Amino acid sequence: MASTTLPNPRAERALDLLSFALSDVRYGLGAYLAVYLLTEHAWDEASIGLALSFGGMVGLVSQTPLGILVDAIRAKRALLGGAVMVVTATSLVIPLAPHFWAVAAAGIIGALAGTTMGPTLAAMSLGIVGPARFAHRAGRNEALFHLGNGVINLVILFTAPFFGTAMVFVMMVLTAAGSLVAVARVPAGSIDHRLARGLLPDGRGHGERPSPWGTLLASRPLMVFAATGALFHMANGPMLALVAQKLALGHPGQGIMFTAACAVAAQTVMVPAAALAGARADSWGRKPLFLAAFVALALRGSLYTLSDHPTWLIGVQLLDGVGAGLIGALFPVIVADLTRGSGHFNAAQGAVGTVHAIGGITSGIITGFVVVNAGYQAAFLTLSGIAALGGLGFLLGMPETRPAGGGTAPAEVPVPAD
Structure with missing residues (x-):
């Protein structure tokens, strides 16, 4: 079994490159897809939300079984590489068949592959660095992910006026190739597969057979984390797409450019936030940092309603960086805290992620109809209220999960045996 308690510089450099390169592949075309369908093919907001919801639903129901797969499988590099190729292929199909059911089908297939990326990267990271250094590694992964996303969106911002929508697809191909190179550079022997599934460094744990829903339902903190996180994603999920659509409709022909500008603005803050x-999750604790993400999200939704000027809307988008940067870095850390010693780390990520995804999916459908019937301002205020409710629930119901000693040593959190 590979030793992961000591630094492995080669493996960690490969994780750095992988985190950076995955930034444009992990979520497919993202907000660009909504703008592409809206401006290039005259789809309405409700149709966009409905078509994309199919992939979201598949992602929802597949997170837990795919988490179990990540726990069980030792070929984690091959799993991640295969997911990259599938997501890229489904994204490239859309311009060839920009019709409702073709887009929905591509979203379904892409969601199955894309859902494995986050848990697999987190598992590889935990298996390489061990629990004592995982908070720092997770924050570094997330910072590099957002740095890569910012660089890619900056390239699109400056090239879209000359090459149009095609640049979105070109960058997808380039970053997919970079991701495959990065996966190949991770030494296979550097991953301790027991640590990667959440067992303790000495091999102790509560069993080998995954039971993610039992783990979730038996832990009140995990349930609170799942429920409040669902409210965060319910509020956060549609915001960037709504802002991008609003800018695209107000400034015909500049939708892709403004979408890139919004993404770049957020990424400039996501990097330092992550x-x-x-750097501080072990010394300050997880709870205050996670709570700050809710505050930023609620404020962001309210501020969008004050002006329609592009400079204002793009400026407010900076707050997206605070929320997304903190949430992205802390999600696997908190799940690892609450499942340590269980052997269910990735399966529990899937179970909690499923609950979180419920919020994002339902919000995408609801806000599409709110926009059509009541306008963008009503949608933003609704999302802001949902974020405030989630923050209050997190403040009152969620304990601090930081291990004793500030995370300098792994601490076992009791989890019922299978």
């Missing part, structure tokens, strides 16, 4: 979470 790095801060990784």
Whole structure:
């Protein structure tokens, strides 16, 4: 079994490259897809939300079984590489058949592959660095992910006026190739597969057979984390797409450029926010940092309603960086805290992620109809209220999960045996 308690510079450099390169592949075309369908093919907001919801639903029901797969499988590099190729292929199919059911089908297939990426990267990271250094590694992964996303969106921002929508697809191909190179550079022997599934460094744990829903339902903190996280994603999920659509409709022909500008604005803050979470989660605790993400999200939704000027809307998008940077870095850390010693880390990520995804999916459908019937301002205020409710629930119901000693040593959190 590979030793992962000591630094492995080669493996960690490969994780750095992988985190950076995955930034444009992990979520497919993202907000660009909504703008592409809206401006290039005259789809309405409700149709966009409905078509994309199919992939969301598949992602929802597949997270837990795919988490079990990540726990069980030792070929984690091959799993991640295969997912990259599938997501890229489904994204490239859309321009060839930009019709409702073709887009929905591509979303379904892409969701199955894309859902494995986050848990697999987290598992590889935990298996390489061990639990004592995982908070720092998770923050570094997230910071590099957002740095890569910012660089890619900056390239699109400056090239879209000359090459149009095609640049979105070109960058998808380039970053997919980079991701495959990065996966190949992770030494296979550097991953301790027992640590990667959440067992303790000495091999102790509560069993080998995954039972993610039992783990979730038996832990009140995990249930609170799942429920409040669902409210966060319910509020956060549609915001960037709504802002991008609003800008695209107000400034015909500039939709892709404004979408890239919004993404770049957010990424400039996500990088330091994620790095801060990784650097301070052990000393400050997880709870205050996670709560700050709810505050930023509620404020962001309210501020969008004050002006329609592109400079204002793009400026407010900076707050997206605070919320997304903190949440992205802390999600696997908190799940690892609450499942340590269980052997269910990735399966529990899937179970909690399923609950979180319920919020994002339902919000995408609801806000599409709110926009059509009541306008963008009503949608933003609704999302802001949902974020405030989630933050209040997290403040009152969620304990601090930081291990004793500030995370300098792994601490076992009791989890019922299978």
